[in-house]
Amino acid sequence: MNQTAASSLAHADAETSRALVIKNLVKEYTPGKPVLSGISLELEARGITAIIGPSGTGKSTLIRCINRLVDPTKGEILFKGKDLAKLSGKQLRLARRHIGMVFQEYNLLERLSVMENVLSGRLGYVSPFRAWLRKFSEADMQRAFELLDQVGMADFADQRADALSGGQRQRVAIARALMQSPDILLADEPTSSLDPKTSVEILDLMTEQAKIRNIPVVINIHDVTLAKRFADRIVGMSSGHVVYDGAPDGLQDEHLKAIYGGEDWLS
């Protein structure tokens, strides 16, 4: 079935192949208590989509369902002609190679060097034995250095990740995600552990790099101001449902009330 879907998409142009379609996605950690209760979203092949909503509303779960760090209970996630929700084993790994991810707490390999961290983005492409010997290809090496240049961390290649500041770590994490040559970039609260100035720098870097590569970005973010500033489209979630989906300009106080509840905080 996947075969036919893939071949039909092969006719479509490269752009639409990067579109992400989520259909009726349900996730229950405990049966009967859905965290996501039937999410349906169609994300275009380009642009920044920000998902906003209160803590515990399933934003992280949604984004982790896309690259299957979390297994959805029901629903479809269509990307590049495959239903990601149905993949397993090798097929899943091959699909993950093309999905870059940036995390709230950077999730760097603390005891390894910055360079090793960036190269770890290629682990889907090299055998474990070569990975153990750190025998990455010359092309990968050059790419890693280029990416370190682009995120402004070239001078830190030899440093251990645990010696870096928060902003520096997130830059390395972005380089690692880009090292995968991703077709889509997922970011789970990428700025929540950073100060306001660094947050803006990180989002600048991420959106700029995504635009250069023409790949779509999905960002979980709870800072509404930042979401409005950087996103082309905002999806508001509340208790497992999508309650707003549209342009940043269209996001009014009434929507925020529906998303976060209450109104005292809005004044």
Place this chain on the structure above:
Amino acid sequence: MTSSDTTTAVQRRYKPKRNWLATISYILLGVYLVYVLSLFDVNTGRLADGMEHGANFLGRMFPPNFERYNLLIEGLLESMQIAIIATTAGVVLSLPVGFLAARNLMPAWVTWPARLLIVACRSFHPVIVAILFVKAVGFGALAGTLALVVASIGFIAKLFAEAIEEISLKQIEAIRATGAPFGSVIIFGVLPQVMGRFIGFTSYQLDSNLRNSTMVGIVGAGGIGGTLFAAFQRFDYDFVSAILISIIALIMAAEGINNIMRRLYR
């Protein structure tokens, strides 16, 4: 003044809850201790006698006699060899066993047999295992080495599995998200997080194996222990003290080497 009376300006109090289970356990423990001590039949007469025997024994140990240094050095070297080979082999075998026993990486049907093996290795004191191996492969260093390999697996594999169970899963998550195969997740996500502690366990086990290797000789499994036991039986207490001093020196030297090793792998 009831605790529910909060409507008026009563000063409210907070009293931490008493853990009754712990209190009762402590009392029972104390009672048992007193009972056990009463079984011992310690009295001043026995203590005085013991002191005298002890003084006599210590007197005969002094001065230590290093005349048979050939025997001494031969025994020490053998003990050292037993310890080093047993630690190396034990560590190499512990790595896979520890991985298989880590519950956050492996399914239950893998961890259970691995944990069973670890428990089996830990169940018996090395001397008991050494007796078994002496029966199996005969007197000599091989029996002692095998006994200490078993002891090393029981210790290192267990601690290694625990170290793996305590790692940060965030790094694993990140590596899984790149589409890395399981082997690479281990190599990049797990190993760097546990390697430092693994070196620590290994150096501790080398230390422990050195001490145990001086003992398995008592049951004929090679090393300085055999010489020590023979000297005891022949009442050569001055030679005994020479052997004891040499063992202390050996352990101290190992301690120094251990410290250097740990500094290298900080």
